[in-house]
Amino acid sequence: MGKLKIVFNGILKENPVLVLVLGTCPVLAVSVSVAGALGMGIAATFVLIGSNAVISALRKIIPSNVRIPCYITVIATFVTIVMMLIKAFVPSLYAALGVYLPLIVVNCIILGRAEMFAAKNKMLDSILDGIGMGLGFTLIIVIMASIRELLGEGSWFGVSIIPEEYTIGVMTRSPGGFLTYGLLMAALAAILAKKGKKPLKFSTSNGCADCPVASACNGSHECEEGAE
Amino acid sequence: MTKLLSVAPAPHIRSKKTTNLIMLDVIIALLPVVVASGILFGLNALVLIAVSVAGCVLSEYLWCRLMKKPQCVQDLSAVVTGILIALNVPASLPIWQVLFGDVVAIIIVKQLFGGIGYNFVNPALAARVVMGLSFPASMTSYTYPAGTLEGMSGATPLSSIDALSNATPEAATHLGKYADLFSLFIGRHGGVLGETCALAILIGGIYLIIRGIIKPIIPLSFLATTFLLHYAFGSIAPLHAILSGGILLGAVFMATDYTTSPYTDKGKLVFGVGCGILTAVIRTYTNTHEGVTxxxxxxxxxxxxxxKLTRKKPYGGAAK
Known part of the structure; x- marks a missing residue:
């Protein structure tokens, strides 16, 4: 697999938010303002790159029985670093993100990429995967926040654009978040379909052919074990 | 033997009813309400209704056009949705906010779920909720028709009643003094366009029942349940409760929507009673005045x- 392809996979074809549907909680909760969303995206990207690198380096040492606690420990370390940095240098962002900053520990994208990619690939590839997935996450959360802040608050990045009497209040509330999320998912599916690719789904009915994470699991058929 | 027995595959019962004709009948039934809102709230009301219809029809037309779907705008359902949305907003609502409601109803609630017959909830009501969340101020600034009752001008009759019964527990029993039933019946009180004039809604409802478009089960069970529960709770005088607020409009025109109401009579009864219970409970025990939506x-x-639970079992079919 080409190095560049690993990075770009995370942005479109395997976009963590819109295609893999991971990390929905921060995406829905933090995408009310562009500034907060950008901060969240950068923080999560940093944690993702760091945890991918360390977990990939340790992949032969970590016993598979206790791999999840090991991953969580590594991820929590990086989240703590990020929290301390943000608290020290950007206290306003620290206040804006609130509980969602420590919650990066349980962000499914990070744990998911550790399990799906970093535990099986070399360190450089894992770092590239972290960059790609982080960019994909940041891109979507910023796009969502732009739509919601513009329509709901009439501003973008805090700069007022639409007069207040023409704002649509529902967009800054949770229904607006779900609505924007669904519409963006549909839009990406349409873009991928136009390129001649099938709409991506987690499905074992067609073997690994349709599965967006097939390249990561190397046909190990782990997805069939649980059969949840 | 003069007549041949004709043998044909099902369906054997034929009807001339088409979506078009049903929707046309609903529009005719809505006309008295439209006229009443014009008389009560003035020209502004009619402008809102016209804009809303245009907005819905245009959204539907453009969606079918852009998505390359068979054009479905001629089935008139968008016109009905447009009228109902306008009847659910106060007369002073800015035009663009109604248009936003139209787009939400037609594109998001109806077309994204598959178009007519597939909408998961009533499009007009969903639009009302979205507009209520988006524009809380303008969606609750009711205007009052000329000759509005004194003491009723605070807001809609329901919120006046709420305010009264909050002030003193006895106030509820003196309601007759503040809201005489005749004024409630002909619509001389605050509220959204379509809900104030009970008389016009009843005329429309009776027309729909006579034409066989709706069965009276849902409206009657809805109203009866609300009436009885208000009587039992003692919160609002029962007759005032069903003459004020959106309950008549909802019971006759919204709850009876084909797609979002049950098929069987038993199911319709469950549906109507459920609506009635929820309305009475929301009105009595929560801090919103209106629970119909x-x-x-x-x-x-x-x-x-x-x-699923009220499906008719085929004769001789399995017991389960």
Whole structure:
């Protein structure tokens, strides 16, 4: 697999938010303002790159029985670093993100990429995967926040654009978040379909052919074990 | 033997009813309400209704056009949705906010779920909720028709009643003094466009029942349940309760929507009673004055289950 392809996979074809549907909680909760969303995206990207690198380096040492606690420990370390940095240098962002900053520990994208990619690939590839997935996450959360802040608050990045009497209040509330999320998912599916690719789904009915994470699991058929 | 027995595959019962004709009948039934809102709230009301219809029809037309779907705008359902949305907003609502409601109803609630017959809740009511969340100020600034009752000008009759019964527990029993039933019946009080004039809604409802477009089960069970529960709770005088607020409009025109109400008579009864219970409970025990919108929407979501549980068993079919 080409190095560049690993990075770009995370942005479109395997976009963590819109295609893999991971990390929905921060995406829905933090995408009310562009500034907060950008901060969240950068923080999560940093944690993702760091945890991918360390977990990939340790992949032969970590016993598979206790791999999840090991991953969580590594991820929590990086989240703590990020929290301390943000608290020290950007206290306003620290206040804006609130509980969602420590919650990066349980962000499914990070744990998911550790399990799906970093535990099986070399360190450089894992770092590239972290960059790609982080960019994909940041891109979507910023796009969502732009739509919601513009329509709901009439501003973008805090700069007022639409007069207040023409704002649509529902967009800054949770229904607006779900609505924007669904519409963006549909839009990406349409873009991928136009390129001649099938709409991506987690499905074992067609073997690994349709599965967006097939390249990561190397046909190990782990997805069939649980059969949840 | 003069007549040959004709043998044909099902369906054997034929009807001339088409979606078009049904929708045309609903529009005719809505005309008295439209006229009443014009008389009560002035030209502004008619402008809102016209804009809303245009907005819905245009959204539907453009969606079918852009998505390359068979054009469905001629089935008139968008016109009905447009009228109903306008009847659910106060007369002073800015035009663009109504248009936003139209787009939400037609594109998001109806077309994204598959178009007519597939909408999961009533599009007009969903639009009302979205508009209520988006524009809380303008959606609740009611205007008052000329000759509005004194003491009723605070807001809609329901919120006046709420305010009164909050002030003193006895106030509820003196309601007759503040809201005489005749004024409530002909619509001389604050509220959204279509809900104030009970007389016009009843004329429309009776027309729909005579034409066989709706069965009276849902409206009657809805109203009867609300009436009885208000009587039992003692919160609002029962007759005032069903003459004020959106309950008549909801019971006659919203709860009876084909797609979002159950198929069988038994199911319709469950649906109507459920709407009635929710309305009375929301009005009495929560801090919103009006519960009709949410009660119908909640029951809309339960319709698939009601249908499943009240399905008729084929004669001689399995017991289960």
């Amino acid at each position: 949410y009660s119908i929407l909640i029951m809309n979501l339960l319709v698939p289950y009601i249908n």
